[in-house]
Amino acid sequence: xxxxxxxxxxxxxxxxxxxxxxxxxxxxxxxxxxxxxxxxxxxxxxxxxxxxxxxxxxxxxxxxxxxxxxxxxxxxxxxxxxxxxxxxxxxxxxxxxxxxxxxxxxxxxxxxxxxxxxxxxxxxxxxxxxxxxxxxxxxxxxxxxxxxxxxxxxxxxxxxxxxxxxxxxxxxxxxxxxxxxxxxxxxxxxxxxxxxxxxxxxxxxxxxxxxxxxxxxxxxxxxxxxxxxxxxxxxxxxxxxxxxxxxxxxxxxxxxxxxxxxxxxxxxxxxxxxxxxxxxxxxxxxxxxxxxxxxxxxxxxxxxxxxxxxxxxxxxxxxxxxxxxxxxxxxxxxxxxxxxxxxxxxxxxxxxxxxxxxxxxxxxxxxxxxxxxxxxxxxxxxxxxxxxxxxxxxxxxxxxxxxxxxxxxxxxxxxxxxxxxxxxxxxxxxxxxxxxxxxxxxxxxxxxxxxxxxxxxxxxxxxxxxxxxx
Amino acid sequence: xxxxxxxxxxxxxxxxxxxxxxxxxxxxxxxxxxxxxxxxxxxxxxxxxxxxxxxxxxxxxxxxxxxxxxxxxxxxxxxxxxxxxxxxxxxxxxxxxxxxxxxxxxxxxxxxxxxxxxxxxxxxxxxxxxxxxxxxxxxxxxxxxxxxxxxxxxxxxxxxxxxxxxxxxxxxxxxxxxxxxxxxxxxxxxxxxxxxxxxxxxxxxxxxxxxxxxxxxxxxxxxxxxxxxxxxxxxxxxxxxxxxxxxxxxxxxxxxxxxxxxxxxxxxxxxxxxxxxxxxxxxxxxxxxxxxxxxxxxxxxxxxxxxxxxxxxxxxxx
Numbered sequence: 001x002x003x004x005x006x007x008x009x010x011x012x013x014x015x016x017x018x019x020x021x022x023x024x025x026x027x028x029x030x031x032x033x034x035x036x037x038x039x040x041x042x043x044x045x046x047x048x049x050x051x052x053x054x055x056x057x058x059x060x061x062x063x064x065x066x067x068x069x070x071x072x073x074x075x076x077x078x079x080x081x082x083x084x085x086x087x088x089x090x091x092x093x094x095x096x097x098x099x100x101x102x103x104x105x106x107x108x109x110x111x112x113x114x115x116x117x118x119x120x121x122x123x124x125x126x127x128x129x130x131x132x133x134x135x136x137x138x139x140x141x142x143x144x145x146x147x148x149x150x151x152x153x154x155x156x157x158x159x160x161x162x163x164x165x166x167x168x169x170x171x172x173x174x175x176x177x178x179x180x181x182x183x184x185x186x187x188x189x190x191x192x193x194x195x196x197x198x199x200x201x202x203x204x205x206x207x208x209x210x211x212x213x214x215x216x217x218x219x220x221x222x223x224x225x226x227x228x229x230x231x232x233x234x235x236x237x238x239x240x241x242x243x244x245x246x247x248x249x250x251x252x253x254x255x256x257x258x259x260x261x262x263x264x265x266x267x268x269x270x271x272x273x274x275x276x277x278x279x280x281x282x283x284x285x286x287x288x289x290x291x292x293x294x295x296x297x298x299x300x301x302x303x304x305x306x307x308x309x310x311x312x313x314x315x316x317x318x319x320x321x322x323x324x325x326x327x328x329x330x331x332x333x334x335x336x337x338x339x340x341x342x343x344x345x346x347x348x349x350x351x352x353x354x355x356x357x358x359x360x361x362x363x364x365x366x367x368x369x370x371x372x373x374x375x376x377x378x379x380x381x382x383x384x385x386x387x388x389x390x391x392x393x394x395x396x397x398x399x400x401x402x403x404x405x406x407x408x409x410x411x412x413x414x415x416x417x418x419x420x421x422x423x424x425x426x427x428x429x430x431x432x433x434x435x436x437x438x439x440x441x442x443x444x445x446x447x448x449x450x451x452x453x454x455x456x457x458x459x460x461x462x463x464x465x466x467x468x469x470x
Numbered sequence: 471x472x473x474x475x476x477x478x479x480x481x482x483x484x485x486x487x488x489x490x491x492x493x494x495x496x497x498x499x500x501x502x503x504x505x506x507x508x509x510x511x512x513x514x515x516x517x518x519x520x521x522x523x524x525x526x527x528x529x530x531x532x533x534x535x536x537x538x539x540x541x542x543x544x545x546x547x548x549x550x551x552x553x554x555x556x557x558x559x560x561x562x563x564x565x566x567x568x569x570x571x572x573x574x575x576x577x578x579x580x581x582x583x584x585x586x587x588x589x590x591x592x593x594x595x596x597x598x599x600x601x602x603x604x605x606x607x608x609x610x611x612x613x614x615x616x617x618x619x620x621x622x623x624x625x626x627x628x629x630x631x632x633x634x635x636x637x638x639x640x641x642x643x644x645x646x647x648x649x650x651x652x653x654x655x656x657x658x659x660x661x662x663x664x665x666x667x668x669x670x671x672x673x674x675x676x677x678x679x680x681x682x683x684x685x686x687x688x689x690x691x692x693x694x695x696x697x698x699x700x701x702x703x704x705x706x707x708x709x710x711x712x713x714x715x716x717x718x719x720x721x722x723x724x725x726x727x728x729x730x731x732x733x734x735x736x737x738x739x740x741x742x743x744x745x746x747x748x749x750x751x752x753x754x755x756x757x758x759x760x761x762x763x764x765x766x767x768x769x770x771x772x773x774x775x776x777x778x779x780x781x782x783x784x785x786x787x788x
Contacts, residue, residue: 409634444480451484455629456491
């Protein structure tokens with residue numbers, strides 16, 4: 001079920017009303033049932049995967065708690081990791097590696113094989129497997145106590161607001177909230193609704209409108225000219241941010257309505273002035289997951305300088321592989337790994353605010369084109385085209401006709417991006433800097449404008465959220 | 471915390487602004503003086519007095535040129551063909567026209583394979599500005615898709631489906647800006663380009679049956695009833711489709727014979743152009759189902775002459 005679907009519009013009020021009408025002790029049952037319903041509305045059979053991941057990690061958690069010996073504990077945490085990553089790997093990479101192996105055999109033996117079709121990836125699988133795995137690792141590290149209540153643990157893994165695209169929650173944040181008794185607090189509902197509204201605006205107005213421009217260009221790169229390629233790159237940066245952070249905003253706002261506080265996932269990353277700062281603000285729950293469970297496991301910074309740099313580089317490479325089996329992700333990971341290491345070694349004392357912003361936005365655009373391109377050859381074609389600086393207005397007009405767009409739509413998109421940046425700049429420098437009178441006008445005006453904007457300019461074709469594919 | 475009433479007022483203001491935005495968009499669309507929306511305005515809003523209407527789906531819209539027809543027959547005609555209109559839509563549209571305008575003396579109802587198969591509404595938001603004041607057409611749309619109730623009475627739901635194309639149409643209505651597509655419309659007729667994609671002769675045509683249900687014939691019977699009620703002389707026409715496409719529809723004769731029988735029973739003319747020379751010449755076709763602007767010109771001349779001769783015969787018979 002998508003947040004931006006009519007289905008969710010019925011689902012949320014019904015579950016919310018039932019939740020607050022129920023006794024505290026029964027609420028987790030309702031939320032668990034609602035979460036499985038939410039997930040299984042995509043494909044019922046995927047509920048079994050979710051259940052499987054939950055049972056394996058619950059059981060491993062029990063074994064970890066009851067084992068004193070380190071080598072036995074290590075076996076249980078390894079079992080949890082292998083099971084979770086095994087399912088994930090099977091769905092995501094089996095076809096890729098299988099085909100590579102068959103190609104190799106073909107090359108040697110002259111035998112021809114049918115291509116192995118890639119399996120459809122169960123939606124959100126990497127998000128809940130990461131969340132579930134983090135629990136067993138935390139228990140193994142003795143950072144948290146094991147959870148004995150299977151039902152509540154299942155809710156921790158499947159809590160529907162953040163189930164399919166994060167934030168990737170930590171056990172120590174979410175589980176105590178599941179156990180805690182809650183009473184309805186309408187005061188938290190106002191910021192929750194504001195967050196949901198802003199999330200929807202980012203998704204259906206900004207991201208989905210930009211997607212109308214971006215998608216056809218990346219789908220058939222050779223058909224378009226340099227201006228379109230460059231614009232598609234810039235628009236995609238904003239699209240993917242609004243799409244994903246919009247989801248997080250709706251998720252966090254929805255969770256708030258049920259009395260839960262999810263972790264902050266985005267802190268205006270497009271205002272960053274360096275790559276290091278960018279990764280402190282961008283997709284925080286996943287970035288910190290990689291730091292806590294991968295980077296630290298590799299040795300973190302408590303090692304030699306070269307090993308430390310290698311650890312950082314490996315995290316970027318593994319993160320790029322996690323995104324998918326396309327080489328374009330590897331290009332993206334390599335670019336980030338190399339530039340990140342350059343920043344923390346060669347340029348760590350260089351701080352030029354405005355130039356920094358241009359540098360980061362430019363780099364992010366170039367690297368994200370790799371992330372979005374369908375193939376490395378498409379990517380190279382785009383880079384070549386942009387570097388040619390061929391400003392062909394006639395070609396651009398043809399491009400607009402090809403994607404069924406026109407100047408006015410383009411202008412609206414540019415204005416929306418300007419609006420996004422203005423809002424984020426105001427927030428960055430603190431709404432508190434506005435006086436009470438200005439603030440009392442600014443807030444309602446903004447949210448009324450968002451509400452109207454969603455219905456006037458929104459794209460309601462139930463586009464999936466971009467990060468569902470990972 | 472502010473008083474709940476403050477938030478309630480803000481929500482009401484937001485909803486009212488969406489309602490206002492909807493009205494601004496719809497007024498803009500209704501303000502179009504040329505092109506597709508001028509045609510919809512003509513059908514659903516204006517008071518007209520045409521002698522003849524061409525009615526049907528996209529084949530009607532792109533095959534019958536009222537300019538040529540009027541110059542040959544001396545009548546005044548308008549093409550109210552709508553893309554993807556099913557038999558039910560055709561009936562609803564005719565009723566909507568008659569609610570505002572004087573009944574025409576004649577209607578030319580184009581019959582095609584599409585009428586037998588599809589009962590869906592494409593590009594449905596284009597009808598939103600015309601839901602008020604067109605009871606018969608609104609009822610037709612609700613019959614086809616119950617969501618039209620919400621599109622009409624829930625401005626928020628309606629606006630959610632109103633995308634850029636309709637905002638742009640509103641903009642054109644306010645500014646008078648005209649696109650090439652708008653300019654191509656001549657009294658409801660819009661000519662099609664020479665080709666669209668694959669050449670018609672190279673396409674593979676798989677055999678199929680249209681297998682219409684009784685509802686389709688009931689709709690045509692309903693159209694005949696309306697014509698009788700308003701003293702309109704109807705002519706049922708099957709305009710050209712590319713011969714390979716025609717031959718692929720295995721049950722075509724059964725259905726056209728049925729319509730022919732219904733027409734004859736009520737004293738109306740039925741003409742089929744499926745065996746005409748034009749159907750065998752790929753140069754006349756934009757795609758297998760639609761004539762291009764050269765084909766529509768040739769067909770319009772031929773049909774206008776045939777209609778004129780039918781008219782003479784009918785008048786001399788009277």
